[in-house]
Amino acid sequence: MYGADVAQLRDTAAELRRSAERLTSSRTELSATLAASPWSGPDAERFRGEWQGALSRILQDAGARLAAAADALERNAADQEATSAAGGGATAGAGTASGPYGGSPDHPPAGASAQDVTRWWDSLTPAQQRELLAEHPDRLGTLDGIPAAVRDQANRAWLTHELDRLAAEEPPRTIPNTSGWGVPYGGTVSNPAWDAWHQQVATLQNVQHMLDADRSLSLLLLDTRSGPVEVALAVGDVDTADHVGVYTQGLFSNTANADGVRDAAASVTALNATARDLLLRDGRPGESSAMIMWMGYDAPQNVVDVLSDAQAKTGADRLASFADGIRATNPGTHLTGLGHSYGSLVTGLAASETTAFDSVAVFGSPGIDADGLAAVHVDDGQFYVLQNPGDPVAASGWFGTKPSDLPGAQVLSTAPSAGLSGATGPSGWLPVVGMVSPIGGLVMAGDYALGQHTDYLVEKSTSQNNLAAVVVGARDRMIR
Template sequence: MSAMTLRELLAADTTAFHSAASGWEGLAEDLDNTVESYISSTRDLGHVWSSGPAAQQAQTRVAKLRREISNAYQPARQIFHALDHHAYALGDLQRQAAGIIERAREDGYVIDETTGQVTARTGERTSGSVDAELRAVQSYADQLTVVVDRARSLDEQTAAELRRHLPDRDTGFGDLRPRDVSRQEVEQVRGRPPQEVAGWWYSLTPEQQEQVLAQFPDLIGSLDGIPASDRDTANRALFGGMKDDLQRREDELNRRITELLLQPAASLNERNANLRLAEELRRDLADIDAQQARLGKVDAALAQLGDRGYLLGLDTAGDGRAIIAVGNPDEARHTAVWVPGLGTTLDSTKGNVERVMHLQEAADVLTPGRAGDVATVMWLGYDAPELDLSVALEERSRQGAGPLVNFVDGLHATHLDGSTHLTVVGHSYGSTVVGEAALSGNLRADDLITAGSPGTHADHADQLMADPRHVWAGSATDDPVSNPTGNPYSVGALAGAHGTALGGLTEALVAAYDDGHGPSPHTDQFGANRYTVDTHGHSDYWNSGSESINNQARIVVGEYSATTIDHGQRPPDLP
């Protein structure tokens, strides 16, 4: 049993344990980065130097070193957790002991901090008061004994945990290959809360993480709770596979069409049959061309971002879904998640990414000396409505609310120091998705921004956030969605704002779009801050240099006092 005394408990320096924990956390992160770099730089060794005794020896040594570095990561991380837990638990025990001592002294008892002995008050006593004082003395002594015993137990548990993760004197951390993670294990993680997903991911060694990324990118890429850089790795592998598969299918279809057209026919019927089949294959080819064009929009957006781009989600089913970050949200001090609205598909990716890129650039210049302190995310993680009855109904926004909540939870779970300031921005119907997520009470956002909103399904800003000063709404005076009154309002104006064909819409459907989602959040009665907008129409809120985007950037970095507003009450600036 540990020999810790009450005096030692009271004098213990928890700051030193916090500092040591931080050092081990940094070491674990460095090991993770090192092994990732080492694996990527030596991955092709067997291909470029594949034969001969020297080649075999080199590959063996590379694998051994890779595994030992990888195997050192988990012990370092577990030591960090042990010291971190020890620091917080020890601080709590110190406060408990100090509270007991303070209450005892207020009652007139004397405490020996070396032995923990409690001495009764002096003076005349009746027999009844003596018994009461003895019981009180015993009670205070017992309480202190329990706290000191807990401190001793904590001391022993932490010491044992530290010893358990130290390297072996002869073999270090070993070079045994860690067990492979199965697809079934990864599938079982899907659907868990992002915090649990993050815990599972960090429980793997870097080599296991590398194995999962290489073998199951389709499972990892969309998993909230996986760090942004790893999701990007998985999704880019998935993206490359999609493009390669489409190219193979295109080549095969072209080959078959050519064969059918050149194939000698024994009869006119056979010739006509070949022509009909070739025409069917051309329709399949046109579909593949369309898919390639849609992926090309994603490719162009990522190319424009370069090293700043992170592909956090990709799905080509239906209209398609994509999540793309400008900057790494796990490292940024300020992160904004931007939710697009009506008519958004993969075809819209490049233009939407340019909007969040402009927002990131406008916000990042407000944190001088800290480049990369802001990340923005284009989150098309739901099936946005088309210009039909779906835009007037709540179903799509309700379907999108849960995934948005999970994504935001995932950003919190993977942020390196947990101190991110997070803003969620909704454009058009995207603001109804944000509203539904906020109304659930589970959206962990510090600020909400809407632009061109038809309504958020809330009647007042305090339904979206406990402090309505952190709800911000913007509306251009000639926006046909958020400001229909007094505008040349028509179906055509709404369709044109979204670049959407009219189809069979009627004025009644347009009215339903505005009336079906609650009051506009930029009105006085709603209770939000209306930030100044100097842009026109429904889609220009993120024009570079505009007061509209500059105001949103100020909100994203917490410079509320600099935000120009038409009405409302600004909260205090972030420190």
């Protein structure tokens, strides 16, 4: 026999599809069980949060991968039949009827990298691309390797679809109390399903408001598949920009928080304006920049979770893939990862998983990982650190050595300089002497320490200037 056993391919595909359906069914049943469960208390709420975040997504992603693998096997079976019918033998790398890079007009091949996705998309005809954009915007909007302009169109369409769907699916705010705890038996308690629904609606409304208020923004990610909605907003043309920065936040970053989304978007917009100004002052008016506010992971929402790197590791996987997608669609860009606080850990870990980043800048960072710069895939001299003098998180070194102490790290100033504002140390007293956690100092030092930890992106500050200089590679404009 030459080639593949068609019957065996189809049998295996059917088994994979049944397994995918079982995973999907189990995920749905578990979600319903948890929503109706009388289990209450801090442990219950914590587990429900974990389920709605990472755990549910793991099952969903596994089911999707199994289904994609089944599709691939069925396509291989069809290709083998076509080849045999034509009288030819099986030829490695011959491709499929849908294009030279595999997959189908509906989706790329199973396990495709971001570069594979870009090649697959480019292999489709314009008509196939238009049809996929119209029929499956949710699929394109979350697919790393699709051009940013296409993702923006897809995610805007999906945003409208999801707002309409959720408006018609509001669950009851309360459900009967069957546990006997908290209120008399037979009363009602808050419905976790409504809380999750409301969080999704709030996020989508926040995003819609931002897009309506600022027409320069584009929507590069809108993932509503499970748990907190994941979002990425960009200013500038990510597909063509000579310089792109990806900004990741940390503790309390939450897409359902209107202020959090608005403030972060405003920060990247102002940062991009500063980057463009630096290009002009540097004699490079022909170069362009773009900036992305990436909220593509389930960030810690309490002072317990922020002490663990578990959510950072999950976020790093997604950030690395997102960066690979930018690199695949804009291979010549200078790409910088920008991470604040816990987001610096996410960025540092992501930079150890991909070679897509040219530079990394961390600020207010509790550490990037135990291996330090040895694991970060950027060239020598391209890892930058900013640390305010009274920032207790940056002083903690909770996740390994303080980044400012790492050999080879380029430490940039945050102090006032040349007409720029900046953070200064306390006069006559030290708010934080010893640190036992990356959040303990905030409690000890109050508003002063909080400001020292959060003001790195203040407009017209030294730190904002330095971060913009890193993004556009303006070494002479960096203040040390």
